[in-house]
Amino acid sequence: MTKQVKKIICIVCPRGCEITVELEDGKIKSIKGYSCSLGKQYAEKEVVNPERILMSTVKCVGGDLPVVSVKTAKPIPLSRMIEASKALADIVVEAPVKIGDKIVENLLGLGIDVIATRPCHKQKEE
Amino acid sequence: MPDRITKKDYDIVVIGGGPAGLAAALKAREKGLETLVVETRDRLGGIPLQCIHPGFGIHYFKEDMTGPEFVYRFIDKLLSTDIDYTVKSYVNIAKYVSPMEKKLEIITPYGTEIVRTKTIIYAAGARERTRYEIGITGPNPAGIMTAGEAQTLMDMYGVMPGKRILIVGSGDVGLIMARRFVLEGAEVVGVVEILPYPSGLIRNVQQCLKDYGIPLLLSHMVISVKKRNGRVSSAVVVKVGENFKPIQGTETEIECDTIVIAAGLKPRTKLLESLGAQIDPRTKGPVVNEYFETTIPGVFVAGNALIINDYVDYAVEQGELAALAATKYVDEKGIRIKKPVKIILGRNMRLIVPQILTLTSDALFYGRVARPEDNVWLSFKEIGFKIPQLKVLPSIMIRQKIRLDKLKSIGTNALTVEVMPRD
Numbered sequence: 001m002t003k004q005v006k007k008i009i010c011i012v013c014p015r016g017c018e019i020t021v022e023l024e025d026g027k028i029k030s031i032k033g034y035s036c037s038l039g040k041q042y043a044e045k046e047v048v049n050p051e052r053i054l055m056s057t058v059k060c061v062g063g064d065l066p067v068v069s070v071k072t073a074k075p076i077p078l079s080r081m082i083e084a085s086k087a088l089a090d091i092v093v094e095a096p097v098k099i100g101d102k103i104v105e106n107l108l109g110l111g112i113d114v115i116a117t118r119p120c121h122k123q124k125e126e
Numbered sequence: 127m128p129d130r131i132t133k134k135d136y137d138i139v140v141i142g143g144g145p146a147g148l149a150a151a152l153k154a155r156e157k158g159l160e161t162l163v164v165e166t167r168d169r170l171g172g173i174p175l176q177c178i179h180p181g182f183g184i185h186y187f188k189e190d191m192t193g194p195e196f197v198y199r200f201i202d203k204l205l206s207t208d209i210d211y212t213v214k215s216y217v218n219i220a221k222y223v224s225p226m227e228k229k230l231e232i233i234t235p236y237g238t239e240i241v242r243t244k245t246i247i248y249a250a251g252a253r254e255r256t257r258y259e260i261g262i263t264g265p266n267p268a269g270i271m272t273a274g275e276a277q278t279l280m281d282m283y284g285v286m287p288g289k290r291i292l293i294v295g296s297g298d299v300g301l302i303m304a305r306r307f308v309l310e311g312a313e314v315v316g317v318v319e320i321l322p323y324p325s326g327l328i329r330n331v332q333q334c335l336k337d338y339g340i341p342l343l344l345s346h347m348v349i350s351v352k353k354r355n356g357r358v359s360s361a362v363v364v365k366v367g368e369n370f371k372p373i374q375g376t377e378t379e380i381e382c383d384t385i386v387i388a389a390g391l392k393p394r395t396k397l398l399e400s401l402g403a404q405i406d407p408r409t410k411g412p413v414v415n416e417y418f419e420t421t422i423p424g425v426f427v428a429g430n431a432l433i434i435n436d437y438v439d440y441a442v443e444q445g446e447l448a449a450l451a452a453t454k455y456v457d458e459k460g461i462r463i464k465k466p467v468k469i470i471l472g473r474n475m476r477l478i479v480p481q482i483l484t485l486t487s488d489a490l491f492y493g494r495v496a497r498p499e500d501n502v503w504l505s506f507k508e509i510g511f512k513i514p515q516l517k518v519l520p521s522i523m524i525r526q527k528i529r530l531d532k533l534k535s536i537g538t539n540a541l542t543v544e545v546m547p548r549d
């Protein structure tokens with residue numbers, strides 16, 4: 001039997017509670033230090049498979065700004081963040097783009113889409 | 127929704143088209159005021175436009191959004207109204223003529239406009255503190271910029287500011303940019319913080335630094351910057367002891383091509399000062415009453431121009447409150463101050479707004495403590511009002527509403543706000 005104690009900082013809200021998770025053979029024995037149920041849920045996930053929302057930008061041609069900001073529609077595994085960010089480096093879209101437009105489908109085969117978070121309007125002729 | 131100044135007279139001119147200004151304009155229009163928004167950048171939205179990370183709107187919309195998603199809720203709403211706005215424009219001169227008349231000279235792309243208004247909401251945000259304000263003197267090679275500048279470059283214009291980046295200061299924008307740099311393939315060699323604790327939110331220390339193994343050098347400062355071929359080549363970092371004195375022999379030279387200054391924000395106050403508004407040396411913003419009215423009648427302030435906020439939600443809240451106050455001002459031809467009460471900063475309180483109470487309305491306080499402390503009371507002494515707090519931190523703003531009936535129980539003309547140990 002292997003015992004393990006993991007300390008994690010909850011990132012769900014700015015309060016940043018420090019949560020202590022006790023594990024036995026990889027199974028959660030106890031969770032302490034959270035101030036709300038969201039924190040408990042977060043801790044359960046965080047000790048097994050930490051996930052984050054990825055945010056980035058992709059190139060946009062013909063728009064009022066050269067890039068459009070994007071995010072993953074759902075959190076992706078933390079361990080895949082850099083790889084996922086690299087995958088977005090070569091994407092080019094065309095204006096106009098609206099908030100919520102799908103930019104990449106099924107990023108890295110994770111089953112999660114990348115969506116636009118800022119509009120890119122067609123550049124007006126001056 | 128004309129992108130033009132269509133009138134000569136307004137009830138309210140909102141200076142700044144970021145979250146506080148947009149929220150103020152929408153609320154003012156909803157209350158029937160003739161409203162104009164003046165924005166310096168080429169589009170409405172303010173700083174959240176470039177804050178592409180999540181963490182916005184949890185309080186206001188009960189949804190986790192990125193900055194642009196958050197602020198576009200307000201922009202889209204504003205564009206569906208008949209509120210006048212003008213971008214690439216700024217108020218060059220503001221003059222107080224009388225309680226019900228302020229005169230503004232506004233420079234716009236289509237000429238200079240003179241506008242009269244009954245009230246002003248100043249929501250021009252904050253500026254970043256520069257390298258000189260944190261004592262990094264010496265040459266000025268390419269590659270030194272503030273965190274906000276780096277953010278504008280990267281996340282508005284898609285330009286990478288450097289390859290090996292040192293961040294000075296652990297404010298939230300710096301932490302957030304550290305993560306952005308790493309995700310975009312740059313190396314962040316460290317985050318240097320002079321204080322013994324990070325100045326940004328602990329969750330940002332986790333999700334921006336620890337997630338990517340970026341070193342955080344607490345109790346350290348940059349004492350000099352070296353250059354090669356006109357570009358930053360390294361920084362000399364030293365450990366500091368008591369009173370932030372460099373400890374001899376601890377100097378290390380860190381190679382980097384870019385230094386990003388993340389030393390916090392300072393409210394913009396130039397225009398308010400030109401109007402004669404009193405400035406609080408603690409908040410560095412104007413002195414206000416519970417209507418967020420400055421010492422100049424009919425001139426209100428909201429957002430980071432009032433106080434540096436932790437959440438955009440607070441800026442929005444302040445914008446809406448200021449707009450309601452401006453509505454009252456227009457309706458009642460001024461806010462009468464019966465018996466002003468001064469707010470006094472007591473034990474472990476570093477700053478607070480409002481600084482004055484007129485005792486004619488509920489008051490919403492925003493403040494910061496001077497140092498971290500556990501298990502305390504936040505106490506409003508003379509009215510015997512106290513709230514238990516498990517933990518107070520300088521990086522976490524205190525927000526406390528107190529109802530008028532409670533405030534009215536005060537017998538003196540000063541109210542002390544203090545943090546007291548709980549036993």
Ligand code: SF4
Nearest residue numbers: 010013016017035039
């Ligand atoms: S546990 Fe709850 S209160 Fe604490 S940081 Fe997480 S979400 Fe916030």
